[in-house]
Amino acid sequence: MGWIGEQIDSIKSLQFRQVLTQAISLGMIVTSALIIWKGLMCVTGSESPVVVVLSGSMEPGFKRGDILFLHMSKEPIRAGEIVVFNVDGREIPIVHRVIKVHERQDTGEVDILTKGDNNFGDDRLLYAHGQLWLQRHHIMGRAVGFLPYVGWVTIIMTEKPIIKYILIGALGLLVITSKE
Amino acid sequence: MHSFGYRANAVLTFAVTILALMCAMASFSDNFNSPSPTAEVQVLNINWFQKKPDGDDEVSLTLNITADLQTLFTWNTKQVFVFLAAEYETPKNALNQVSLWDVIIPTKERAKFWIRTTNKYRFIDQGSSLRGKDFNLTLHWHVMPKTGKMFVDKIAMTGFRLPETYR
Numbered sequence: 001m002g003w004i005g006e007q008i009d010s011i012k013s014l015q016f017r018q019v020l021t022q023a024i025s026l027g028m029i030v031t032s033a034l035i036i037w038k039g040l041m042c043v044t045g046s047e048s049p050v051v052v053v054l055s056g057s058m059e060p061g062f063k064r065g066d067i068l069f070l071h072m073s074k075e076p077i078r079a080g081e082i083v084v085f086n087v088d089g090r091e092i093p094i095v096h097r098v099i100k101v102h103e104r105q106d107t108g109e110v111d112i113l114t115k116g117d118n119n120f121g122d123d124r125l126l127y128a129h130g131q132l133w134l135q136r137h138h139i140m141g142r143a144v145g146f147l148p149y150v151g152w153v154t155i156i157m158t159e160k161p162i163i164k165y166i167l168i169g170a171l172g173l174l175v176i177t178s179k180e
Numbered sequence: 181m182h183s184f185g186y187r188a189n190a191v192l193t194f195a196v197t198i199l200a201l202m203c204a205m206a207s208f209s210d211n212f213n214s215p216s217p218t219a220e221v222q223v224l225n226i227n228w229f230q231k232k233p234d235g236d237d238e239v240s241l242t243l244n245i246t247a248d249l250q251t252l253f254t255w256n257t258k259q260v261f262v263f264l265a266a267e268y269e270t271p272k273n274a275l276n277q278v279s280l281w282d283v284i285i286p287t288k289e290r291a292k293f294w295i296r297t298t299n300k301y302r303f304i305d306q307g308s309s310l311r312g313k314d315f316n317l318t319l320h321w322h323v324m325p326k327t328g329k330m331f332v333d334k335i336a337m338t339g340f341r342l343p344e345t346y347r
Contacts, residue, residue: 080334100301103273104274
């Protein structure tokens, strides 16, 4: 109880300039994070340079909670690459491996079929109704590297948003009550 | 400056930084591995070769695949994903790659293998251009690490040809 009393005292003793400085520092931190994120988007050429694996369809290679680093280059998509794609009408991107590629002579466009390593059949069931192939514009990026377990933070914050609010609230409190 | 909160924050930041550094070093150590894999594939039999009702050719093969991929494994390797793809060209498509078979190799001991199998995935063309077609069988592998960068490579074996007529 004494600790809470201390915190309330420290909040009351703040001056306006101090609060403004704190707010600007907080804003700087948030903006730097945004700059880094957008910069990563430019460097990797992908709309989301880092994705979290949400399902077990690529086990044992990628487990739920791993994060993947994506890169999208102009090079043609070839069989065996692990790609992240969006199906029309679904918002969650899917991370699977390309098993069939058919590239046109004239236009260079490709028809692609994917399959999760741990799934029995290919992904035609996941595509939009009547869609048999993916095209290049569906692909968001190729997976080039990964880190295990780090993505659990995002999964927990998405599935239990209350934890996200508690975390941000605690961080905000920490910044406001720090006395420098 | 010396409260529990600040100390916890400092320790946590330091721990995460060191962990990230260790993951990067582990991934970097994979570059020192110079692998020398070998592979050989034979087509034992063309089981059947037909034109489907929708107009696309389909062929079923029995394959004999021998490979030694043990040198791909390092201490940072979680598994090696291997697949065999048929690659060929048609008048309509500059490149076709159709995966016929794949397997996950979890340990170094299982990386030296011999297998006789029919194709796991259907070999279907976009169209009807497979008669008399020359094709390559390429063994691709994906070395998936415990952390870090993935390595990809392949061995192409040429000289395969599909029959001139349906059977």
